[in-house]
Every structure is written in structure tokens, then in C-alpha cells.
Amino acid sequence: MLSRVADSLYWMSRYLERAEHTARLLDVNLHQMLDQTPDTAGRRWERLLASLRIPPPDGAYDAYSITQMLTFNLENSSSIAACIAAARENARQVREQISSEMWEQLNRLFLHVKYTDRSEFWKCEPHEFFQTVKQGAHLFQGITDATMNHGEGWQFIQLGRALERAGATAVLLDAHFVALLCDTSSASDYLAWIGLLKSCTAFEAYCKVYTADVRSDRVVEFLLFNAEFPRSVRFTVGVMYGALQSIANITSMPNPGRVERLIGRLRASVDYGQVDEIMNGSMHSYLESIQRQCAQIHTAIQQVYIAYPIDTALAS
Amino acid sequence: MQRVFQHQPLFETYQLDAAYDEMFDVEGNSREQYRALQDRLIELSPADLDQRQHAADLSFLNQGITFTVYGGDEGTERIFPYDLLPRILTSAEWETIERGLTQRITALNLFLRDIYHEGHILADGTLPRELIYTCRHFRREMRGVRVPQDIYIAVVGSDLIRMTDGRFCVLEDNLRVPSGVSYMLTNRQVIKNAFPRLFANYGIRPIDHYGQALLATLRALSPPHRPDPRIVLLTPGVYNSAYFEHAFLARQMGIELVEGRDLLVHDNVVYMRTTAGLRRVDVIYRRIDDDFVDPLAFRADTVLGVPGLLNAYRAGNIALANAVGTGIADDKALYAYVPMIIRYYLGEEPILPNVETYLLSDASQRSYVLEHLEELVVKAVGESGGYGMLIGPHSTAEQRDTFRKQILTDPRNYIAQPTLLFSRAPCFIDGKVEPRHVDLRPYILYGDKVTIAPGGLTRVALRRGSLVVNSSQGGGSKDTWVLYDQPQEASLKK
Structure with missing residues (x-):
């Protein structure tokens, strides 16, 4: 196998796992926030950033700004959107090596994240969105196991x-x-x-x-x-x-x-x-x-x- | 204009004009090779045909058989439009094409060898030197380089058109990196699904062995001391318009699809980087233009190629298909000299004629062309794919002015040809069968021997009246059937 191909498959998989992990962490934290008093909330977000090895942003931050940064901000290379885009880009480079079903699933997930309306995202439950990302990643793993050598x-x-x-x-x-x-x-x-x-x-x-x-x-x-x-x-x-x-x-x-x-x-x-x-x-x-x-x-x-x-x- | 078959709903709007019609003779009777197809079409309702067309389109979509159109803000992916009705050639017609192309390719290969070695044709004044040395595709670096088996052009796709008298002639030779062969192969798969019974009874020569033939051709180029050569296909990558074809051909041949960054040159030997270590490479079927193959030798601002590749090539450690520098032989200005080249190297008369061509570097021809711009087609010599072209009868005064200026600034860069009325074939368009202009691109392989896949890619100008068949300009394609010698009458009747 070409080294480039192995490398792309490896990174495709890593990025998708990272996106799923971030989605799960955000989902759990937003949910738990409901049971917290405001003074513990600050510590909670600090801990969340530390568990993703992301330095806290300068200035004040809240649930909204952190979630935006970790979900949609493409300049932040560990955001969900950036990770899924990177996973797809790696898959695209080796499209001939993976099954069509794998490509389609990853592409679908990518398009879903890309076309999610950010204001709608907050109006509705963000939980739905994180659920879709997690399930999309799990589905990709299942399809990979079922359709690829x-x-x-x-x-x-x-x-x-x-x-x-x-x-x-x-x-x-x-x-x-x-x-x-x-x-x-x-x-x-x-x-x-x-x-x-x-x-x-x-x-x-x-x-x-x-x-x-x-x-x-x-x-x-x-x-x-x-x-x-x-x-x-x-x-x-x-x-x-x-x-x-x-x-x-x-x-x-x-x-x-x-x-x-x-x-x-x-x-x-x-x-x-x-x-x-x-x-x-x-x-x-x-x-x-x-x-x-x-x-x-x-x-x-x-x-x-x-x-x-x-x-x-x-x-x- | 003449209407035929008003009593047949499908052919209701079919009109014949001065162009040669592939299916009907001037009286409106269908030609013998098309008779069984017509009988079958009459049995089918437009809805049946629609449904088959839909199934065919879907099959292209699902397989991701797309190409990229350049020129917009970003590359747009499109399906190559596919026409359901086959174009059918008789055994006799094909025999002429096959002999003619073999002759032409053999002569052009001898010409390339001569240009990069002794240069007899220049020394004795048969061909003007400046024609070669002003050609953008001439590669000084290739002077005196011995290429494997003396084969410069292993993979060729020549464009033929059929004139009003029914004869085929050559419109251009593609001797660098001809594309489209994957469409020839997938069109055939799709039509077999659309008309299985008709196909089985028609007696059509197969083309499915193209992948093997291409592999054999590439193998024939490998250095003699490498008994089990490793052959790879070098692609510019996923953003190239023909990436689908590159991946498709690599799969058909069972060889590795590599990018420039997968290869490296050490001590003039080419290796590819695999997870199991470096593997020596012997033959590269490269789908990258000369300019990009080696940043050390040619354009330095590219990352598509392999640094040091040209030196490895000159050392005889790697074979390239096609060789570097073949573009001089498909330069549109050189095209005018090809019949003479055939006579010069083979002592034979050309079997397939050329289209009349005006060289704009010649003062008298230039003044004629500038006076008749509305009637002529002007082409830039270095362009392909239908870009950089003026079609006189369909042009505006403004466009003609632009071209006039460009011609006067750089006459060597342009040629002109009469507007050709090339043949039309029936196509299934919006529920009716209508005639559209078509050309033919057969694919020629030159290894141990010359092999031509019977048929080729028939490209269709899908817009009514249009003469441009290029996929980037609204063209489509259809399957091309070449029949066996015996018309197999018995089975056709059934």
C-alpha cells in the first residue's frame, strides 16, 4: 500500500473520532450545565477546554461562545466542523481505496454540518445536532467494518x-x-x-x-x-x-x-x-x-x- | 431540408440536410447496418426509451463518472451527457480507419525519432526548421535521448470526422495525454444493459480487452533487464478533470495509481514509497503534461511531478508513456505537414486525408484568412478541448476583431480551416430521435504492435446545429459499434 494512502486513511479515522469525541463532550456538558450554579459553570468550561487540550480563549467566555468555537469555527482546527472537513478531505484523496458507501456516509455527514443553520442550531436543541454527529460517526464505523476489506x-x-x-x-x-x-x-x-x-x-x-x-x-x-x-x-x-x-x-x-x-x-x-x-x-x-x-x-x-x-x- | 418517416412518431422531426447522415442515405432509407436498430426502435415507445435513458444516466451518476469544467470560480463536477443510440460502423469502414491510423501513427513516431536525433527532414529542407523550434512543445532536453523501443507515442487518440462524401478524415492527432477512453469503455457497459437482446444479435466487435492491451503496451516499454516490471499510473490528483479516468484505468489494469509525491528519484532510479518500503518503478503511464513532470527540468513552480524524473528517463532507468516532447507532432501548425510526413518516411500516400489547413505564419494564406474570417474556423495551435477557437459562421463581429488582433500579434500561434460540415447521427433528445453532429476518437496503442480498439468514443454536439463536440462545451458521447465482417443476416432478421 502506498504510504500516502495509509496516511490518509489513518488521519481520516483520527479526525472523525476527534469530531465525535468533541460532540459528546459538548453534549454532556451543555446538559449538565442545567444542574449547576453559575459559579461552578466557569470551572466546568475550563475543565472542558482542558480535556480537549485547548487553551482558554482571551477575555470572557460563556456556554454560547465556547460551543460556537468548538462546533462551527473552521479556524479552530479542533472544532467539529473542521475535524469532519479534514476527515472528508483525507477520504477524498483516497476515494478509490475506500468503499463508495463509506464515502457517501462521510460526505453526507460533512454536508449536514456544513449546511446547519447556526442560529437555528441554538433555537432548537443543540442536542439533536450532536446526536447526529455522533451517530454519523458510528454509522461510518459500521459501514467501514461491513463494506471494506x-x-x-x-x-x-x-x-x-x-x-x-x-x-x-x-x-x-x-x-x-x-x-x-x-x-x-x-x-x-x-x-x-x-x-x-x-x-x-x-x-x-x-x-x-x-x-x-x-x-x-x-x-x-x-x-x-x-x-x-x-x-x-x-x-x-x-x-x-x-x-x-x-x-x-x-x-x-x-x-x-x-x-x-x-x-x-x-x-x-x-x-x-x-x-x-x-x-x-x-x-x-x-x-x-x-x-x-x-x-x-x-x-x-x-x-x-x-x-x-x-x-x-x-x-x- | 427533408423530412423522413413522418409516419413514425419517434422520427417525426428527423430532417436530413447537406451533412452526411450516419443512419440514412439521401433518399431517407436507413443504411444496412442501422436497419435492425431502427426496427427495434420502432417497437419501443418514447416512454420505454426514456426509462432506459434514465437508467443509463443513473448508472453514470452512481459510479461517479464525472468531469470538471474549468473557467468558473471553482471547478464544477458534471456528468458527461450520454446518448442512448449507438453509432454503427461497418467492417469495411473500420478497415480503412484502422489502416489509415496505423499508417499515420507509424509515420508520426518515425518523425519524432528523427526530430530528436538526426533531423533528416530538417536537414534536407523538407520541413522548415523554425516550425519545430518555435513550437512550444519542442523539448530540447530530449535531443539524442534514446527512448525505449524507439516508441514515442504509445497511447494516442486521434479525432476523425466524416465529410459530406462519406469519407473519414483526420481533424487532429492527440499525441500527449489523450483522454476519454474510460467513457468509451463505460458507454459500452451501459448500452449492454439498455439493449441486451439487440446487442447480442448485432455481431459487435468487443472492446473490453482495452485494459489488458494498454497494460501489454506499457509492459513492452519496460527496460529489458527488468523481467517483472512495476508499472504505475501517474495522476495530477483528485482535482484534475480526468481523475475518474485515471482511477478507472488503474483499476482496469490492476496497477497502482500514484501522485508525484508518492515517487522519488535516487541515483537516477525511480521509487514509490509504500508502507512496506521503497519499491522500484519501471514504467510510468503519466497523465501529466510535459510541463509538470519534473520541476527540476521544466516548470519549477509545480508540485505535481517528480524531481529528477527526466534524468532517470535519460539514463534509461524508467520508461514514460508517452515520451517527453511528443507535443511537436500534434501541434496544429505541424498538422498541415502530416500528409507530407507520411510520404517522406513511409513512401506511401496517406490513407486518411487531412482537412484543408491555412498556416497563418504564411503571409498570403494569412491575408486570405483575414478576409474570410466569417467562413473559417480559427484555432490556437497549443490549445485543446475546444478552448481558444473561433467558429466563423457562428461568431460576432467583436469576436472576429479580437481574433484578428491576436492573429496579427502572433501568427505562428494560429491556424484556420474551412467550416466543416461533418456527419450527423441520430440521437435521442426530449422523446424524439433527432440528428446531431458527431466526430470519432479511436484509441490507438503502439507497443510491440499497433492495436486499435474497434470503435472509439463518438462525441456528439448535443445542441441543435452545433459543431462543437467537446465535453467542456456542451458535448456528449455515445457508444460506437464496429460490426464483424459477416453481417450475420440470419440472426439480425429474428
Whole structure:
């Protein structure tokens, strides 16, 4: 497979996952805002921006301006509209490599976002809009699995989604723990923990395992180490591991060692991690190390499969 | 004007005029090869035909068979209009076309080789030197370069028109990057669905092997020491008007569709960058103009090409189809000399005639043309696709003035031809069958041998009375059937 094609598939998948994640976070936060007093609202939006790694804008901001910025602003490269446009542009570059159904679905989602009237968006429930984005992304994933060869290209799509998701969950946890653990007034925090779980669509899945008794150590354990929940860091790292193994087998690239070592180390760390150790030690540095390792894996994939130096490729 | 078949509702408005009609002779009797088609059409109601036309259009839409029209604010994607009724050629007609094109392409290839090597035709004064050296498509860099198998023009599409006397003649040669062959192939698929029974009984020569033939042609160009050559198709990318065709042909041949940024040159060897490492490339079917293939050799402001490609080519490590610099042989001013070129290199009389052409660099021809602008068609020599053209009888005084000025500023850049009344074929338009002007672009492959897919792309000027068939100017296309030698009477009657 051409490196350019693999790269486009990988980014298409990452951008779409990012759009879906942002839509879900906004949806949960706008919803939860209804139960909050105004002074906690400021902190909530700060936390939301931190969980998307976006610096707070200069000057005053409110629910309206933040939502606009994260939804429609094309100058903000992490807005939903910008991410979906980027996903579509990547798909367009490799239209011959993906199925027509995939292209049509992504194009439809793109057109829906593009032609959404921004004033109407606020008059009606924004929830509807975020719901459409989330469902559109899920539908795309389903169509991809059902209509495309599960070969090398598909593995790059899996890889992109899992890597984006693992990083996003780690950042989300980090942002919430920094804010919540400093603040010990436990009563209002119950809602915040539920908000965190819902931001990962994890509330119902969590309840099935631990009942509705929401406790911080269990939330951490669930979102980091649960082996079955598809958004837990452990699960997504497992998906990355599988995709990278398949890619290494298919390409038999002479030197995938670096990628293998990095993903193996990350996998061991989440497979055998102990939640009490992390809670007693530095939660923040553990989560940061996961983010760092994801970034290293991304760079290694680029170096081994996409933008490898020509000298080494010629030497082997 | 003469009406025929007033008793047949479909043909009610069909009129014959001075142009040759592909379906009817001057008395209004249908030509033998069209008889079975006409019988079938009479059986069908306009609603039946409408429904088939609709199904055909939908099939193009769903497959995303579109092209981009340039000139607006941004490229607009359109479906190439498709006419349901086939154009039918007899075996004898095709035989002449095939021989004529083979002769012409062989001579033009010898000419290119001569121009870039010894230059006999210039040295003995047969062809004026300045004609070559003033040509924008002449590539000095190609002097003395040995191209694989001495084949410069592996893939050719020549435009033919049929004159009032029924003879075909060549209107222009496309020797750089001819396009449209994907429409020839998809038109055939669509018509098979529209008229399956008729098709089965007609005895039509197949064209489906074009993909294989193209692959074989490209393989024939590969360097001899590379037994299992890797062949790729180089496209300018998704924004190019013919991107659909590039992707289509790559799929038909089962080869990789690459962009310039996928390729790199190291030590004069071309590689493509894959997830499994660099892979050596041996043959490039390039759908990019000379100007853009190598920013180090030609236009430096492009990112479409591959830096260093020309040097790899000169070193003999990569084959390009077509070769660099073939544009001199389809320059519209050189066109006037092609019959002479055929006599010069082959010692034969041209089988397919040229259209009478005035060279505006010649003073006496120029003054004649400037006096008769209303009757003539003026073309810029370097343009294609129907751009940069003046059609005298359909022009305004203002347009003629503009062209007059342009001609006087740069006479070498223009030629003029008489306004040609080329043939018309029946088309299904708004529930009726009506005649429209058509041309024919057969696709010629030159590898180990010359192969021409029987038929080609028949382009239709869909506007009533229009003589412009280009897709960018409101043209459409229809399938072209070439029949086998034996008319297969028995099965036709049934």
C-alpha cells in the first residue's frame, strides 16, 4: 500500500473520532450545565477546554461562545466542523481505496454540518445536532467494518481511531482529576463523576460492573483498566496492538522494532497496572506518560511506514 | 431540408440536410447496418426509451463518472451527457480507419525519432526548421535521448470526422495525454444493459480487452533487464478533470495509481514509497503534461511531478508513456505537414486525408484568412478541448476583431480551416430521435504492435446545429459499434 494512502486513511479515522469525541463532550456538558450554579459553570468550561487540550480563549467566555468555537469555527482546527472537513478531505484523496458507501456516509455527514443553520442550531436543541454527529460517526464505523476489506487499509483505520481514543481518554481523565481531587466537597462531585463517565459513554457500562455507587478509584479503574469497555485505555491500546501486529505481518517491513517495543511497553503498563498504586502515587504523571507514549507511537508509525528516511530504506 | 418517416412518431422531426447522415442515405432509407436498430426502435415507445435513458444516466451518476469544467470560480463536477443510440460502423469502414491510423501513427513516431536525433527532414529542407523550434512543445532536453523501443507515442487518440462524401478524415492527432477512453469503455457497459437482446444479435466487435492491451503496451516499454516490471499510473490528483479516468484505468489494469509525491528519484532510479518500503518503478503511464513532470527540468513552480524524473528517463532507468516532447507532432501548425510526413518516411500516400489547413505564419494564406474570417474556423495551435477557437459562421463581429488582433500579434500561434460540415447521427433528445453532429476518437496503442480498439468514443454536439463536440462545451458521447465482417443476416432478421 502506498504510504500516502495509509496516511490518509489513518488521519481520516483520527479526525472523525476527534469530531465525535468533541460532540459528546459538548453534549454532556451543555446538559449538565442545567444542574449547576453559575459559579461552578466557569470551572466546568475550563475543565472542558482542558480535556480537549485547548487553551482558554482571551477575555470572557460563556456556554454560547465556547460551543460556537468548538462546533462551527473552521479556524479552530479542533472544532467539529473542521475535524469532519479534514476527515472528508483525507477520504477524498483516497476515494478509490475506500468503499463508495463509506464515502457517501462521510460526505453526507460533512454536508449536514456544513449546511446547519447556526442560529437555528441554538433555537432548537443543540442536542439533536450532536446526536447526529455522533451517530454519523458510528454509522461510518459500521459501514467501514461491513463494506471494506479488512486488510492493511482497514487496519490503519482501526489504528487511527484507537490511538486518538486512547489519548483523548487519558487527557479527559487527567483534566477531571486535577480539578476534582483538589476539591473535596464530595456532594456536588457526584454529578461531576457521572459527567466524566457520560463523557465516555461509560455510565451505563460502569453501573453494570460496579452498580451506581460512583467512587473515584472505581471510575479510574474502569476508564483505564477495564478490559471489555471499548473506550477504556486498556481496550483501545489492545486494538492498537492488534492493528500494528497485522500491519507488521502484511508489510513485513524490515524494521518495525521501534513501533513494536513502544506499543508492547504501553500495553504492559495498562494490562498490569494497579489502580491503588496509581491513586497513591502521581495520577497526573501516569496519565501524562500514557499521552506521551501515544505521541511516541504516532511518531514511530510515521517513521517506519509513512515518512521513513530514504537512506535507511535504500540500505535495507 | 427533408423530412423522413413522418409516419413514425419517434422520427417525426428527423430532417436530413447537406451533412452526411450516419443512419440514412439521401433518399431517407436507413443504411444496412442501422436497419435492425431502427426496427427495434420502432417497437419501443418514447416512454420505454426514456426509462432506459434514465437508467443509463443513473448508472453514470452512481459510479461517479464525472468531469470538471474549468473557467468558473471553482471547478464544477458534471456528468458527461450520454446518448442512448449507438453509432454503427461497418467492417469495411473500420478497415480503412484502422489502416489509415496505423499508417499515420507509424509515420508520426518515425518523425519524432528523427526530430530528436538526426533531423533528416530538417536537414534536407523538407520541413522548415523554425516550425519545430518555435513550437512550444519542442523539448530540447530530449535531443539524442534514446527512448525505449524507439516508441514515442504509445497511447494516442486521434479525432476523425466524416465529410459530406462519406469519407473519414483526420481533424487532429492527440499525441500527449489523450483522454476519454474510460467513457468509451463505460458507454459500452451501459448500452449492454439498455439493449441486451439487440446487442447480442448485432455481431459487435468487443472492446473490453482495452485494459489488458494498454497494460501489454506499457509492459513492452519496460527496460529489458527488468523481467517483472512495476508499472504505475501517474495522476495530477483528485482535482484534475480526468481523475475518474485515471482511477478507472488503474483499476482496469490492476496497477497502482500514484501522485508525484508518492515517487522519488535516487541515483537516477525511480521509487514509490509504500508502507512496506521503497519499491522500484519501471514504467510510468503519466497523465501529466510535459510541463509538470519534473520541476527540476521544466516548470519549477509545480508540485505535481517528480524531481529528477527526466534524468532517470535519460539514463534509461524508467520508461514514460508517452515520451517527453511528443507535443511537436500534434501541434496544429505541424498538422498541415502530416500528409507530407507520411510520404517522406513511409513512401506511401496517406490513407486518411487531412482537412484543408491555412498556416497563418504564411503571409498570403494569412491575408486570405483575414478576409474570410466569417467562413473559417480559427484555432490556437497549443490549445485543446475546444478552448481558444473561433467558429466563423457562428461568431460576432467583436469576436472576429479580437481574433484578428491576436492573429496579427502572433501568427505562428494560429491556424484556420474551412467550416466543416461533418456527419450527423441520430440521437435521442426530449422523446424524439433527432440528428446531431458527431466526430470519432479511436484509441490507438503502439507497443510491440499497433492495436486499435474497434470503435472509439463518438462525441456528439448535443445542441441543435452545433459543431462543437467537446465535453467542456456542451458535448456528449455515445457508444460506437464496429460490426464483424459477416453481417450475420440470419440472426439480425429474428
